[in-house]
Amino acid sequence: MTSTLEPDATRPSQPVMGKRTRRRGDGELEADVLAILWAADTALTPAEVADALATDLAYTTVMTVLTRLWKKDLAERIAQGRGYAYRAAVTETELATQRLNDTLAGVADRPSLLAGFVDSLSTDDQQHLRTILGELDQP
Numbered sequence: 001m002t003s004t005l006e007p008d009a010t011r012p013s014q015p016v017m018g019k020r021t022r023r024r025g026d027g028e029l030e031a032d033v034l035a036i037l038w039a040a041d042t043a044l045t046p047a048e049v050a051d052a053l054a055t056d057l058a059y060t061t062v063m064t065v066l067t068r069l070w071k072k073d074l075a076e077r078i079a080q081g082r083g084y085a086y087r088a089a090v091t092e093t094e095l096a097t098q099r100l101n102d103t104l105a106g107v108a109d110r111p112s113l114l115a116g117f118v119d120s121l122s123t124d125d126q127q128h129l130r131t132i133l134g135e136l137d138q139p
Helices: 028-039 046-053 059-071 092-105 110-120 123-137
Strands: 075-080 083-088
Touching: 028 046, 028 059, 028 083, 028 092, 046 059, 046 083, 059 075, 059 083, 092 110
Parallel strands: none
Antiparallel strands: 075 083
């Protein structure tokens, strides 16, 4: 017997005022919020982030995402009035580098992973990598 509280995966979500209705994948909302923080010139309030998302998300959902990013040290929060404003604590490049390092650390056969990664790069990216590695070899 199926519980009536379980979501029906075959039923599309209902549109709300013409806003986005597609369910995001794992981590996609955090990535969207980080992209907004990276693009901002100053710290943003949760309401400003919610407006920038242009979705029907509840304010509390945006607050939860911002709090999670803060707890992961991906966002900084600054006291502003009775609440907080948030800004990115890392750049997009720093986060990508951290994730690549985490992936490398979790693989037993690092040389094969690195070889596969390099093989998957475009010719231009391979040349950039050669240039960077050449610069590292310089005294």
